[in-house]
Amino acid sequence: AAGVIQSPRHLIKEKRETATLKCYPIPRHDTVYWYQQGPGQDPQFLISFYEKMQSDKGSIPDRFSAQQFSDYHSELNMSSLELGDSALYFCASSPRQGAYNEQFFGPGTRLTVL
Amino acid sequence: AQSVSQHNHHVILSEAASLELGCNYSYGGTVNLFWYVQYPGQHLQLLLKYFSGDPLVKGIKGFEAEFIKSKFSFNLRKPSVQWSDTAEYFCAVNSYYNAGNMLTFGGGTRLMVKP
Numbered sequence: 466a467a468g469v470i471q472s473p474r475h476l477i478k479e480k481r482e483t484a485t486l487k488c489y490p491i492p493r494h495d496t497v498y499w500y501q502q503g504p505g506q507d508p509q510f511l512i513s514f515y516e517k518m519q520s521d522k523g524s525i526p527d528r529f530s531a532q533q534f535s536d537y538h539s540e541l542n543m544s545s546l547e548l549g550d551s552a553l554y555f556c557a558s559s560p561r562q563g564a565y566n567e568q569f570f571g572p573g574t575r576l577t578v579l
Numbered sequence: 580a581q582s583v584s585q586h587n588h589h590v591i592l593s594e595a596a597s598l599e600l601g602c603n604y605s606y607g608g609t610v611n612l613f614w615y616v617q618y619p620g621q622h623l624q625l626l627l628k629y630f631s632g633d634p635l636v637k638g639i640k641g642f643e644a645e646f647i648k649s650k651f652s653f654n655l656r657k658p659s660v661q662w663s664d665t666a667e668y669f670c671a672v673n674s675y676y677n678a679g680n681m682l683t684f685g686g687g688t689r690l691m692v693k694p
Contacts, residue, residue, distance in 0.1 A: 507684040
């Protein structure tokens with residue numbers, strides 16, 4: 466079965482650089498979520514999109530922005546990177562918005578900021 | 580705001596031992612509850628979920644969890660663990676009132692099973 470695809474899987478950036486992470490949801494899933502998991506920490510919700518509109522916002526820094534495109538893929542744009550941004554970034558998708566829908570997680574993008 | 584607590588941060592067991600991982604949440608309304616497993620270097624995989632109905636939920640790989648509403652708990656159990664169960668386990672919650680469906684995770688429990 467198709468799964469959530471994230472690219473790149475690994476990314477190394479310098480401080481103050483920018484990064485773009487991509488997420489391709491499972492086909493026919495219209496809701497995408499982004500989570501950040503720091504080293505040894507639990508995943509923290511960043512932002513979600515439903516039908517290309519932002520639906521909820523968590524602890525996402527102002528330096529980060531995200532959007533969902535017409536094909537439902539999503540991109541997380543990160544600017545002015547800081548050392549503390551080093552983390553595993555997960556994308557998850559679900560078939561439609563609503564609390565009764567399971568979220569399926571992608572393999573994550575491991576971002577290292579040097 | 581909802582929050583999730585996992586009281587055991589690290590658990591070490593021998594193979595065939597029984598497992599119970601605690602999870603408590605704080606939110607007074609209707610919640611949905613999940614347990615996810617993260618094997619080393621891999622992504623989160625759903626073990627089981629509770630939305631409504633029978634409070635004893637059976638998941639994959641022999642895991643089960645019991646929702647006790649009065650105790651705000653959703654503990655994960657397995658009668659006999661295997662070395663391959665070595666992983667990190669996350670309890671997560673979302674609430675019906677939250678239209679965005681964001682998951683709130685507990686701090687995780689790192690399980691090591693000794694062969």
